[in-house]
Amino acid sequence: MITNRQWRLRRRPEPGEIPGTGHFDFAVEAGPKAGAGQVLVRTLVLGTSPAQRGYISTSRSMHDKVPVGGVMRGRGVGVVVDSHHDAFAPGDLLTASLGWQDYAVITPTAESMSIMNIARLTRPVKPSSLHLGLLGGAGATAYFGLLDVGLAKPGETVVISAAAGGIGSLTGQIAKIAGCRVVGICGSDEKCTWITRDLKFDAAINYRTQDIDARLRELCPGGVDVYFDNVGGDTLNTVLDHLARRARVVICGWISTDYASGPQTGPANYKNLLRQRARMEGFYIFDYLARWGDAESRLREWYEAGRIDPCEDLDDGLEKMPETLASLFKGTNKGVKMNRVAPDPE
Ligand SMILES: NC(=O)c1ccc[n+]([C@@H]2O[C@H](COP(=O)([O-])OP(=O)(O)OC[C@H]3O[C@@H](n4cnc5c(N)ncnc54)[C@H](OP(=O)(O)O)[C@@H]3O)[C@@H](O)[C@H]2O)c1
Structure with missing residues (x-):
């Protein structure tokens, strides 16, 4: 029996108000199970983006809103722990919108399997956070x-x-x-x-x-x-x-x-x-999905040659996630701000 810790939206920040711990509730519930065609994923790393403020704010935004009470949306790297889908096996790494939680159930389809949606990592690197930062968005x-x-x-x-x-x-x-x-x-x-x-x-x-x-x-x-x-x-x-x-x-x-x-x-x-x-x-x-591989190969090449620093700024622990996001608006991050939720598998 697994438990799942989650950050759920409690209230929307007003204009000018930086989102923080007071806007979310930290919930613990029984872990989810994957059904037919689904995959159960353990979150390893969560990324941040200023756009996430738009997911929860009262202002107009080009993004869909997270409903009050819903798990905060966020992209992450995860490892498959149980799969009922042919394209994924336990131990596979992927990037997807996993949400601010320990475990997520995803439903890969022909339409949702793409680099900016659900993407199995065919050439995974360590640390896995590189797939959200330098080799990611x-x-x-x-x-x-x-x-x-x-x-x-x-x-x-x-x-x-x-x-x-x-x-x-x-x-x-x-x-x-x-x-x-x-x-x-x-x-x-x-x-x-x-x-x-x-x-x-x-x-x-x-x-x-x-x-x-x-x-x-x-x-x-x-x-x-x-x-x-x-x-x-x-x-x-x-x-x-x-x-x-x-x-x-x-x-x-x-x-x-x-x-x-x-x-x-x-x-x-x-x-x-x-x-x-x-x-x-x-x-x-999102307009560059067809050419994404070009960027990833060049960046990987420069990284392996020691020509580019991935500039990762990682917080440690899901419980810090609201502050991890807030750092973008307080200017306290240096480099690509992320949160390490669980260690990379051996
Ligand atoms: N076009 C696209 O497809 C696309 C995709 C992703 C992100 N973006 C945009 O790219 C930009 C950078 O995103 P990121 O994820 O890399 O975030 P980021 O630059 O790591 O974090 C935000 C930084 O912005 C600065 N900042 C915050 N509030 C500010 C203010 N009021 N005035 C001036 N500077 C402020 C802070 O640095 P200082 O200490 O220097 O103030 C802070 O560290 C954002 O505008 C984001 O919306 C665009």
């Missing part, structure tokens, strides 16, 4: 955003916001591998030191203590060729004023304005796109 978003949308080329200047976050820290390293000059914007001196000293970014700007406009004038006298934007808002507006001729602005996310209360304003400096014949383009990683 964070790595693929950094890779396609920078190289496919941003078209970063050797010798160009790349600026990245939330540069010490999951996607930002990987994007900066990929830009260095691509031969670019890289400037990161992030929220503490400690993060600035980390990205320049350990990740080899060329320069860093602490947006909380420094004037981004003045620092960009100093650090990017020839202008910014690629701006990879994770935060939107005032930072986006300021960087728009520093674009080089034919620059590319990659809209990956807008965490600074996502769940703020009150009206949202657009970037007044968008006019510089015309002056500099520049381009601003949003992208969504």
Whole structure:
């Protein structure tokens, strides 16, 4: 008889309120059983994404809402413990939406078996967390955003916001591998030191203590060729004023304005796109499923050659999961934030 610990949504955070322990209930119940065509999975690692705030907030979001009382939705890596499905055997590793719980029952179908839904890991690596971070959504978003949308080329200047976050820290390293000059914007001196000293970014700007406009004038006298934007808002507006001729602005996310209360304003400096014949383009990683393998192979190659640090920031224990998610909005994470729920199998 197994027991299943779960985090269930108690109440929705109001606009401006960071989700935390008070919004969830920690429940313990009898573990689930897999029926015909189903697979029972033990959660090993859970990932985080700013989008999860949208799953539970009162604001409009492009994602389906988790119902009050429902298990919090979240993607993870798990190991199969019981299978009634031909494609899975006990011991197989997979990634899927497992939820914030120890055990999940999944129902693989022809439609649901894909890299961003239910995916058996055919070349598993250790630690398994790599399949959520560098070799998962964070790595693929950094890779396609920078190289496919941003078209970063050797010798160009790349600026990245939330540069010490999951996607930002990987994007900066990929830009260095691509031969670019890289400037990161992030929220503490400690993060600035980390990205320049350990990740080899060329320069860093602490947006909380420094004037981004003045620092960009100093650090990017020839202008910014690629701006990879994770935060939107005032930072986006300021960087728009520093674009080089034919620059590319990659809209990956807008965490600074996502769940703020009150009206949202657009970037007044968008006019510089015309002056500099520049381009601003949003992208969504789900549009890259067909080419996912390209990113995974290149990232795996760089990882095995010691050219890229996976920048994992792991909490330990399912009971910490609300705080694990909150760290993205408090800015206390460094790298790809995840939670280790159970040890990897031998
Ligand atoms: N386009 C896509 O397909 C796609 C896919 C996944 C994620 N995303 C987006 O990519 C971005 C990065 O996601 P991630 O998972 O890697 O998260 P992350 O960057 O690891 O975590 C969030 C970071 O954002 C910064 N931040 C938080 N609140 C902020 C604020 N009010 N103003 C400025 N910075 C703030 C914090 O760093 P500081 O200390 O520097 O403030 C924090 O560490 C997010 O915008 C996310 O929505 C896009």
